[in-house]
Amino acid sequence: MTAPKNTPVTLSRFAQLLDAYGSDAARWPESEREAALELLQRDAKARALHEQAGSLDVLLASAPTMNEVPAALRARILEIPVRHAREINATAHRSRGRFFGLRLSLFALVPCVLGFVSGTLFSDVSTDNDDDTWNEIAAVAMPTDVLDEELP
Amino acid sequence: MLVSSYIAPARATLGPALSGIELPYPSGTRVTDPTSDDLACVQSVGRGDARAYRRLVDRYLLGITRFAARILNDAGEAEEVAQETFLRLWTEAAGFEPRAQPKTWLYRIARNQCIDRLRKRRTRGGAALPLDEGAADASSGEDRPSLLFARKQTALRVEQALDALPERQRAAITLVHYEGLSGAEACEVLEISLEALESLLTRGRRGLREQLSELQSFRAGEGS
Numbered sequence: 001m002t003a004p005k006n007t008p009v010t011l012s013r014f015a016q017l018l019d020a021y022g023s024d025a026a027r028w029p030e031s032e033r034e035a036a037l038e039l040l041q042r043d044a045k046a047r048a049l050h051e052q053a054g055s056l057d058v059l060l061a062s063a064p065t066m067n068e069v070p071a072a073l074r075a076r077i078l079e080i081p082v083r084h085a086r087e088i089n090a091t092a093h094r095s096r097g098r099f100f101g102l103r104l105s106l107f108a109l110v111p112c113v114l115g116f117v118s119g120t121l122f123s124d125v126s127t128d129n130d131d132d133t134w135n136e137i138a139a140v141a142m143p144t145d146v147l148d149e150e151l152p
Numbered sequence: 153m154l155v156s157s158y159i160a161p162a163r164a165t166l167g168p169a170l171s172g173i174e175l176p177y178p179s180g181t182r183v184t185d186p187t188s189d190d191l192a193c194v195q196s197v198g199r200g201d202a203r204a205y206r207r208l209v210d211r212y213l214l215g216i217t218r219f220a221a222r223i224l225n226d227a228g229e230a231e232e233v234a235q236e237t238f239l240r241l242w243t244e245a246a247g248f249e250p251r252a253q254p255k256t257w258l259y260r261i262a263r264n265q266c267i268d269r270l271r272k273r274r275t276r277g278g279a280a281l282p283l284d285e286g287a288a289d290a291s292s293g294e295d296r297p298s299l300l301f302a303r304k305q306t307a308l309r310v311e312q313a314l315d316a317l318p319e320r321q322r323a324a325i326t327l328v329h330y331e332g333l334s335g336a337e338a339c340e341v342l343e344i345s346l347e348a349l350e351s352l353l354t355r356g357r358r359g360l361r362e363q364l365s366e367l368q369s370f371r372a373g374e375g376s
Contacts, residue, residue, distance in 0.1 A: 062310055081202045
């Protein structure tokens with residue numbers, strides 16, 4: 001209900017204002033405040049309604065209320081920027097650490113993979129005829145005359 | 153409205169009479185209205201300015217905590233809501249769009265958290281809220297125990313009546329009656345129209361009047 005500035009206020013609207021906002025004129029919508037106060041001055045019925053609304057306001061004002069913030073809470077809240085910056089740094093540090101570990105693992109893995117691939121591709125060792133293989137190796141490694149000598 | 157426009161002529165007129173009074177702003181300080189100053193502060197917070205953050209904390213922490221305490225009726229949870237609200241101020245200020253006022257934005261964050269918490273704890277009972285009973289006691293100056301006791305009882309009864317209201321009515325009454333928000337500001341917090349706000353306030357006050365009818369007659373008797 002966005003009334004234009006200085007909207008005329010009828011007694012019925014005045015009653016609605018009191019029902020909603022109570023007797024304190026500071027709470028009434030600014031656009032209707034002036035007209036409502038004028039009505040209050042000149043109309044006895046409006047004054048009676050106002051007084052009635054006022055009695056509830058007096059009761060509401062007696063409700064317990066918090067008048068100051070606990071010091072520990074204020075301190076915790078003022079610490080938020082510092083704590084938040086610290087958390088961001090810690091997160092960045094953790095993620096740097098994680099990436100460092102990943103890089104290190106890759107670095108170690110690459111030679112293994114290369115070794116495995118090259119071993120698979122270029123290996124020519126046969127295990128079928130072990131005796132022949134050993135004889136060939138022995139023939140290469142030892143002089144011919146040694147091979148011809150009979151063992152005692 | 154510039155505060156200095158009131159202060160400067162007052163200093164000139166009153167001269168030495170003001171010399172012993174410490175004003176909240178140094179003379180010549182240009183202080184704009186709270187809304188635009190809030191906006192400037194939020195923008196500064198978005199750039200990581202901790203001093204602007206502190207100003208907003210000083211300005212709104214009490215109201216936000218009190219509002220959450222009234223809605224949740226639990227001091228511990230109200231403090232958590234306040235912390236979360238200001239954490240979000242710090243982390244989300246850079247993305248704040250000035251369609252709403254910073255003040256109503258903060259209250260809305262707090263209110264949404266209160267709603268979440270109320271949903272979660274439907275089955276749990278809340279701890280009692282240690283509130284000052286200043287309003288009941290401070291004005292008295294009278295030390296008749298029976299009168300003090302009656303006032304404390306009245307305060308307790310009013311608190312119970314407020315707690316018994318549905319959340320939306322309680323939020324509307326708390327914002328307008330206790331936190332001093334204008335109708336337009338309360339509408340922004342609750343994300344409703346002015347008609348809807350007036351309806352909530354009217355129903356809330358009617359409910360309170362019914363619950364407190366015996367107290368109203370008591371106070372009428374006390375006054376006579």
